[in-house]
Amino acid sequence: MRFLARRLGFLLIALWAAMTVNFLIPRLMPGNPAEAMMGRLRGHINPASLKALEVAFGINTHQSLISSYFAYLNNCVHLNFGISLLDFPEPVSHVIAQALPWSLGLVGVSTILGFLIGTMLGAVAAWRRGGALDSVLPPVFIVISAFPYFFLGLLFIWFFGLTLGWFPILGGYTETATPSLTLGFIWNIIDHSILPAFTILITSIGGWILTMRNNMITVVAEDYVKMGRAKGLKPRRILWQYAGRNALLPNLTGFAMSLGFVISGAILVEYVFNYPGLGFLLLQAVENEDFPLMQALFLLITVAVLVAIFIADIATSLLDPRTRTTS
Amino acid sequence: MRRKSRVGLLASTLALVASTCVMGMPAIAGASGQTPLNLDNEQGELWPCAFTPFNGFDAMFSVGTIYETLDFVNALQNSKVTPWLATAYAWSNNNKTLTFTIRSGVKWTDGTPFSAADVAYTFNLLKKYPALDLNAVWSVLSSVKQSGSNKVVFDFSKSAVPYFYYVADQVPIVPEHIWSKIKNPVTDPIAKPVGTGGYELASCTPQNIKWTANPNYWQKGLPVVKTLNMPAFLSNNTANEYLAQGSSAYGAQFIPNIKSYFVAKKAGNGYWFPPVANVSLFPNLKSGPTADVAVREAISYGLNRAAISKIGEYGYEPPASQTGVVAPTFKAWSSSSATALAGKGYDPAKAISVLKADGYKMGSDGFFSKNGKELSLTVITNGGYSDWVADMQVVSQQLAKVGIKVTVDGAAASNFTTDVLNGQFQLAYDVETGGPSPFYEMRQWLYSKNSAAIGSPAPSNWERFSSPAVDALLNQYGSTTSSATQHSIIDKLQTIMVQQLPVIPVLEEVDWFQYNSDEYSGFPSATNPYAQPGLYNVPDWGVVVLHLKPKK
Numbered sequence: 001m002r003f004l005a006r007r008l009g010f011l012l013i014a015l016w017a018a019m020t021v022n023f024l025i026p027r028l029m030p031g032n033p034a035e036a037m038m039g040r041l042r043g044h045i046n047p048a049s050l051k052a053l054e055v056a057f058g059i060n061t062h063q064s065l066i067s068s069y070f071a072y073l074n075n076c077v078h079l080n081f082g083i084s085l086l087d088f089p090e091p092v093s094h095v096i097a098q099a100l101p102w103s104l105g106l107v108g109v110s111t112i113l114g115f116l117i118g119t120m121l122g123a124v125a126a127w128r129r130g131g132a133l134d135s136v137l138p139p140v141f142i143v144i145s146a147f148p149y150f151f152l153g154l155l156f157i158w159f160f161g162l163t164l165g166w167f168p169i170l171g172g173y174t175e176t177a178t179p180s181l182t183l184g185f186i187w188n189i190i191d192h193s194i195l196p197a198f199t200i201l202i203t204s205i206g207g208w209i210l211t212m213r214n215n216m217i218t219v220v221a222e223d224y225v226k227m228g229r230a231k232g233l234k235p236r237r238i239l240w241q242y243a244g245r246n247a248l249l250p251n252l253t254g255f256a257m258s259l260g261f262v263i264s265g266a267i268l269v270e271y272v273f274n275y276p277g278l279g280f281l282l283l284q285a286v287e288n289e290d291f292p293l294m295q296a297l298f299l300l301i302t303v304a305v306l307v308a309i310f311i312a313d314i315a316t317s318l319l320d321p322r323t324r325t326t327s
Numbered sequence: 328m329r330r331k332s333r334v335g336l337l338a339s340t341l342a343l344v345a346s347t348c349v350m351g352m353p354a355i356a357g358a359s360g361q362t363p364l365n366l367d368n369e370q371g372e373l374w375p376c377a378f379t380p381f382n383g384f385d386a387m388f389s390v391g392t393i394y395e396t397l398d399f400v401n402a403l404q405n406s407k408v409t410p411w412l413a414t415a416y417a418w419s420n421n422n423k424t425l426t427f428t429i430r431s432g433v434k435w436t437d438g439t440p441f442s443a444a445d446v447a448y449t450f451n452l453l454k455k456y457p458a459l460d461l462n463a464v465w466s467v468l469s470s471v472k473q474s475g476s477n478k479v480v481f482d483f484s485k486s487a488v489p490y491f492y493y494v495a496d497q498v499p500i501v502p503e504h505i506w507s508k509i510k511n512p513v514t515d516p517i518a519k520p521v522g523t524g525g526y527e528l529a530s531c532t533p534q535n536i537k538w539t540a541n542p543n544y545w546q547k548g549l550p551v552v553k554t555l556n557m558p559a560f561l562s563n564n565t566a567n568e569y570l571a572q573g574s575s576a577y578g579a580q581f582i583p584n585i586k587s588y589f590v591a592k593k594a595g596n597g598y599w600f601p602p603v604a605n606v607s608l609f610p611n612l613k614s615g616p617t618a619d620v621a622v623r624e625a626i627s628y629g630l631n632r633a634a635i636s637k638i639g640e641y642g643y644e645p646p647a648s649q650t651g652v653v654a655p656t657f658k659a660w661s662s663s664s665a666t667a668l669a670g671k672g673y674d675p676a677k678a679i680s681v682l683k684a685d686g687y688k689m690g691s692d693g694f695f696s697k698n699g700k701e702l703s704l705t706v707i708t709n710g711g712y713s714d715w716v717a718d719m720q721v722v723s724q725q726l727a728k729v730g731i732k733v734t735v736d737g738a739a740a741s742n743f744t745t746d747v748l749n750g751q752f753q754l755a756y757d758v759e760t761g762g763p764s765p766f767y768e769m770r771q772w773l774y775s776k777n778s779a780a781i782g783s784p785a786p787s788n789w790e791r792f793s794s795p796a797v798d799a800l801l802n803q804y805g806s807t808t809s810s811a812t813q814h815s816i817i818d819k820l821q822t823i824m825v826q827q828l829p830v831i832p833v834l835e836e837v838d839w840f841q842y843n844s845d846e847y848s849g850f851p852s853a854t855n856p857y858a859q860p861g862l863y864n865v866p867d868w869g870v871v872v873l874h875l876k877p878k879k
Contacts, residue, residue, distance in 0.1 A: 031745030035784060037383060039709070039744030044863050045383040046493065047760060047771055047787035048463035050748075053383065056458035056513050087375030088382055089514040095375070098533050170565045175535045175558035176365065274565045276373050276533050284372050289741050 003317060011310050018302040023072050026291045027065070033057050033085040036289040057085055072295070081296035086288045092296045095281070100263075102172050103270075103277035106193050107262045110200040115255050117201075118208025123244050125209065126216030127235075138213060141206030150268035153199045157272065160195060167195045170274035196273040200266055204258075208251070215247035222246075249320055256312030260305030264297075361877060363537075363554035364847065367578035368862035369566035373533035373559045378520035379512070380499040381459035387862070388536055388557070391869020393436075393522035394499035397427055397446065399870055400492050402763035403601055403856035405659055412441070412500055412523065413479075422486035422806055425494065429477045433545045435502045437521050447473040448503035450481070450494075458513045462493035486806035489770070492763055496866065525550040525873050534559055551876045552847070557862070570841055577850075577875075578841035579862035581714070583641060585841075595845025599852055602656055602835035603859065604761035604768055605647045606715070608706065608722075608754050609790040609830055613781055615753050616702055621685035622731075623828035626754075628678035629729035630722060636834055639718035647832035648672070650821040651772070652765045654835075660765045660814065665821035678729040687730075695730040703732040706754040707746055710737030718834065719756055748784035750791055758836045759787060766804055766813070769820050772830050773797050792829040838864060849874040 034053035038045075053059075063071075075082065081092035125134040144152075161169035168174065173188045219225065220243050228238045267279035278297065285293040317323045368387075379385050380394045390396070397413040400406055408416075413427040433441040450471035453460040467487040474480045481494060502521055509515050520528055525546065526538040538555040560566035563581065570578040573593050582589050582598075590596045608626065610617030617623055632646030648654065649669040652661045670677075679689075687695040687702060695702040706722070708715045716737040723733040733754070738746065747755045761768040771777060771787035775798050778788035785791070797820065804816045824830070840860035842850040851860050851871060858874075859867040 029741075031741045035745045035748055036741040038748070038786075039740050041383045044387075045760065046462045046497070047777070048466070049383055049461040050784065050786040051463060052458050052461050056382075083514055084375075086372070087377060088384070089379060089516050090375050090377050091516075094516075099373075169568070170560075171534055171558070173534070176363065176537070176556045178530055178537075179532055271561055274559075274561045276559075280561055281373075287740060 004314070007310060007313055011306055014306055015303065018306070019073065019076060019299060020069075022295050022298045022302070023069055026289070026294050029289060031289060032059050033289045033291065034059050036287075037085070040288060056088065076299060082292040084285075084290055084293045086284055086290040086293055092292045095293060096278070096296060096300065099276060099278045099281045102275060103264075103266075103279065104262065105189075106197055106269075106275065106277060107200060107266050107279075108259070110197040111204065111258055111262055113197075114201050114204040115208055115251075115258070118205040119212045119248065119251065121205075122209040122212025123216050123239065123247065126213040126220060126247075127239050127243070129217065129220075134213070138206075138210055141202075141209050145203050145206030147203060148268070149199060149203055149266060150272045152203060153196065153269055153272040156195050156199055168192050169195075172276045196266075196269050196275055199269055211251055211254070212247060215250055216243060219243045219247040245319070249316060252316055252319075253309060253312045256308035257305055260308035261301065263304040264301045361553050362879075363556050364552050364577060364872070364875065364877075365569075365575040366555060366557040366862055367560075367566055367570045367575035367580060367841070368557055369560035369563055369580060370863075371561060373561070374531060374536055374557075376518065376531040376533065376536075377516040378528065378531075379517050380501065380520075381453070381461060381512075383461055386461075386499070386865050387868075389520050389522065389528075390499045391524065391866030392526040392538055392555070392872065393520045393524045393528060394501060395522065395524045395869075396496050396499055396866050398495035399858070399866060400496035400763050401857065401867075402603060402761075402859055403656055403851075405657070406492070406763040408495070412446070413495070416491070416495065418488065418808055420482075422488050422808060423483045425481040425483070425491065426474070427479045427481070427495075429479060430545070431477060433523050434543055435505075435521050435523055436527050436541055436543075437502075437505075438543075439502065439504055441500075441502070441523050443473045443475075443477050443479050445503050446479045446500055447471055448507070449498065449500045450479075452501070452506060452512060453498070456513050462497050464490060464493050464498065468494075488808055489762075489764075489766055489805055492767070496763075499866070524869060526555065526869075529554070546873065550873050552872060555872060573843075576843040576846045577862070577871075579839045579860070579868075580841060581643075581839050582841070585641070585643075589841060593843065593845075595843045596841070597844060598841045599860065600643050600837035600839060601853070601856060601859065602645055602653050602837045604759055604836040605651060605653060605830075605832035606644065606718075606756065606758045606834045606836050607647070607830045607832045608756055609747070609752070610828075611750065611753050611781075611790060612829065613750065613791050616704065617753060619685065620827060621681050622702070623831060625678040625682045625729060625731065626726060627828055627831050628672075628674045628681065629726045629731065630831070630833060631673045631725055632833055633673075634725070635718050635721045638721050640714055640834060644834040644837050646672075647835050649825050649828065649832060651769060651824045651830065651832055652817075652821060653761075653768075657765045660817050662818040662821040665818065665825050668822065669825045675729050682730065689730055693727070693730060694732045701732060702730065703734070704753045705734045705736050706756055707736045707738055707743055707752045708756040709740050709743045711740045715756055722756075722833070745784075747789050748786070750779075750781040750785065750789060755789060756833070757789070761836075764813075765817055765820075766801075769817070769824075770801050770804075773820070773823075774801050790829055794823075794827075797823060846878055847875045848878055849876050 034050060034057050037053050038050055084090050084092045084095045087095050121137055125137055128134060157169050160166050168191060171192055173192050177188060225238060225243050228242045264279060267283050270277045270280040282297050285297060377385050378389045380389045395412050397411060399409040399411050412430055414430050415428040417426050429443040429446055435441055454465050467483050467490050468481060469484045470482045472480050505521055506512060525541055525544045527541050529537040529539040536557045540550045540553045567580055567582050569575055570580060571589050571592050585598055610623050612618055627649050636642055636644055636646050650665045682695050687697045690696050706719050708719050719735040723735055726733045746752055747757050759768050759771045773792050774788060775793040777786060778791050779785035800816050800819055804813055807813060838859050838861035844850060851857050858870040860871055862868050
C-alpha cells in the first residue's frame with residue numbers, strides 16, 4: 001500500500017511539473033497566433049484582418065502571466081481546453097476527438113502488434129541461439145529499424161500503392177466516401193491502414209526482437225531454468241513460463257512508454273499517408289502557434305505516458321516482488 | 328497559402344518517381360447520377376468543418392458557394408462589377424454615401440426570403456463584433472441602415488470609394504433569422520450554414536467537404552454541376568498526385584514540372600496562372616544600408632528578374648516591374664513615363680555606378696563598402712516555401728556580381744511572419760494581398776497609417792515608408808470615382824515607386840490553377856478571365872463552379 005501511495009504521489013508531482021512546463025514553453029515562442037494566421041493566409045486576406053484576428057484570439061488582453069497560469073490549471077482540471085486557433089472556432093476537445101481514434105487505431109494496434117511479434121521472435125531466437133532465426137532476424141531488423149518511417153512509407157506507396165496498385169495511397173478512408181457503420185466502410189478503413197501500419201510495424205519490431213533476445217540469453221543461463229530442464233519440464237513451458245516471463249520484465253516499462261506515445265501519433269507516417277491522426281495535428285498546432293491545442297495535446301501525451309508507466313510499475317511489482325522492498 | 332512541398336528533396340524526388348505510375352481511383356457517382364467534381368486544394372491540414380464565413384481560413388469553404396456577397400468584383404477584368412445580391416449601387420453625398428438596391432425573389436436555403444434587412448443586419452453584426460470584421464470596413468463606415476423595403480444605405484465617415492470592393496465583394500451576407508440566435512458569432516462553430524448561394528453543405532468530415540446544388544437557387548438553371556467534393560490534403564505531393572492521376576478536374580496547386588507531371592498525363596489537362604500581386608523585396612527604410620535609396624536602386628538594377636523567374640519558379644511567376652503594376656492583369660494602369668524611367672530593369676553596370684556615386688568603394692573581395700563597413704545584407708524569407716528560398720539564392724548570386732553581399736535566411740513560417748510584421752529585417756521577401764486594381768497593393772505598401780514603429784506589428788507597409796505627399800495621393804484616390812483622376816494618381820505613385828524604391832517588386836504572384844477541359848467546359852482562361860480561379864479566392868471560385876458544365 002505504501003508503495004502504491006508513493007507511486008501515486010510521484011505521478012501527481014510529475015503531472016504538475018509537466019503541466020507547468022507545458023504552460024510556459026509555448027509562451028516562450030516568438031510571435032503570436034494572429035501573426036501566424038496572417039502568415040498562413042498571406043496574400044489571401046486583407047492585411048487589415050490582423051486587428052480582427054487579435055480580437056478574436058484574445059491577444060493583448062493584458063492578463064498577467066500568473067493569473068493566466070491559474071486559469072489554465074483550473075481549466076485543465078475541468079478538462080476545458082478552450083478553442084483551437086488553428087481550426088478557429090472549433091473547441092480543442094472536438095478537434096482532438098476527431099483525430100484521436102485514427103491514431104489510437106493505427107499507431108496503437110501496430111505498436112501492440114510490434115511488441116508482441118518482436119518479443120516472441122526475440123524469445124524464440126534466443127532459445128535457439130545460433131539457429132537460423134537467430135542469425136537472420138536480428139541483423140535484418142537492425143537494418144530495417146534504422147530506416148526512417150517516412151522513407152519506408154514512400155517506398156511502400158511507390159511499390160505497393162502505385163506500381164502494383166494493391167493498396168490505396170492516402171487518407172484514412174476513400175476521401176469522398178461518407179463515414180458509416182457498414183462492413184464496406186470498415187473494410188475501407190482497414191484497407192487504408194494496411195500500408196501505414198505495416199510501415200510502423202516493421203520499423204518498430206527490430207528493437208523489441210533485439211532487447212528480448214538479449215534479456216532471454218541472460219535469463220536462460222539462470223539456475224532456475226537449468227532446474228526446470230533438470231526436472232524434465234517441456235521446453236515450451238520453460239521457454240514461456242520460466243524464461244520468457246522474467247525476460248519480459250525489463251521490456252515492460254519500455255512498452256508502456258511506447259503505448260503512451262501512441263497518443264502523439266506518428267507524425268511522419270501520418271504526413272506521408274495523408275492520415276487524419278494526432279501526430280500531424282500536433283505539428284500543425286506548433287507551426288501555427290495554436291497554444292490551446294498544443295497544450296491539450298502535450299498534456300494528453302504526458303498523462304498517457306505517466307499513466308502507462310504507473311501501470312507498468314504496478315504490473316512489475318506484481319510480477320516481481322523484489323521491486324516492492326523499500327530498502 | 329502557397330502550396331509548396333515541405334517534406335524535402337528526397338520526398339519530392341521519390342514522389343516524382345512515384346508519379347510516373349498512374350493509378351485509377353473509382354469514381355463515386357452522386358445522387359443525381361452525375362459524377363461529382365472533385366476539387367484539389369491542399370491547405371496542409373484536415374478540414375475544421377466550421378463554416379463561419381467571417382473567418383480568414385474558413386471563408387474559402389463557404390463564401391461564394393454557400394454565402395454570397397452584394398456584388399462580384401473581378402480583379403482580372405479591371406474591377407468589373409457584376410450585380411449579385413444587390414442589383415444596383417450608387418454613390419452620393421460627395422462619395423460618402425453608398426446605396427445598394429437589394430435583389431428580390433432570393434431565398435435562404437431554409438426557405439425564408441432574403442431581404443435588405445439581412446444585409447443591414449450583417450454589417451451591423453461586424454460592427455458589434457470587430458473580430459468578424461476582417462476587412463475593417465468599420466474603420467471607414469459610420470452607419471449602415473435599411474431604407475424602404477429594398478435599399479440599404481452605407482454612410483462613410485470620409486469618402487472611401489475603394490472600400491466598395493471590401494463592402495460589396497468581400498463581406499458575405501448571413502441570414503438575420505439564424506444569426507441573431509447565435510450566442511457568440513465569433514466562437515460558436517457554424518456546423519450547418521444557411522446561405523443564398525448555389526450550393527448547400529451536404530456533409531463535412533475532416534477528410535472531405537461535400538456540397539450539393541441548391542435546387543431553388545435564384546439564378547435559374549444553375550448550378551449545372553450538382554455535387555462538389557474537396558478532399559483535405561496534408562502535403563503538396565499527395566494533392567499533386569491526386570490531380571495527376573485524374574481524380575480531380577479542378578486544382579489550385581503548385582506543381583513542379585507541370586508539363587510532364589500533369590499536362591501530358593491526360594487529354595484536356597491544362598493550366599493558367601494569372602498574376603495578381605507582386606512578390607517583392609521589402610527593404611528596411613528605417614535603419615541599415617537599405618535606408619539609403621542608392622542601395623535600393625542598385626539592388627533593383629542588379630536583379631535579373633527573368634532569370635529568377637526561370638530558375639526559382641519554373642517560369643510560372645513572371646518577372647515584375649519596378650513600377651509595381653502587375654502585367655498583364657492591370658496593364659491598362661501602367662504609366663509609360665514611369666516605365667521609361669525604370670529603364671530596362673536589369674542593368675548591372677548601372678547598379679555599380681550608382682553605388683560608386685554614393686561613396687561606396689569596391690573592396691579586393693569584390694564587395695562594396697563605405698566608411699569601412701561592407702555592404703552586406705541579410706534577406707529573410709519563408710523557409711517553408713522552397714521556391715522563395717530558391718529565388719533568394721539566385722538573388723544572392725546576382726547581387727554578388729554587383730558587389731552586394733546577400734545572406735539568405737529561410738526562417739520558420741511563423742517566425743518569419745512575426746519578423747516581417749514587426750520590421751525586424753534588413754530585407755524581406757514577401758507578398759501583399761493586393762486587390763482588384765493596383766491601388767490596393769500600393770496602398771498596402773505605401774500608406775503610412777498602415778505602418779507601425781519598428782518592434783510593433785504593422786499589418787502592411789512592412790518597410791515603414793512614410794511620405795505625406797503619398798498619403799495625400801492615396802486619400803485623394805479614395806475620394807474620387809473619376810477614372811481619369813484615379814489613373815493620374817496611380818501614374819504618380821508609379822513614378823515614386825521607380826524614384827524612391829520603397830518596395831522592390833521581383834516577381835508577380837499568381838493564382839495556381841489546373842483544369843481538365845475534356846471533362847468540364849466553362850473554366851476561366853486568359854481570353855475569358857471572368858473570375859480568379861484559385862480555390863482559395865473568395866467569392867471567385869464560387870463564381871467559377873457556377874460556370875462549369877460537365878461534357879460527358
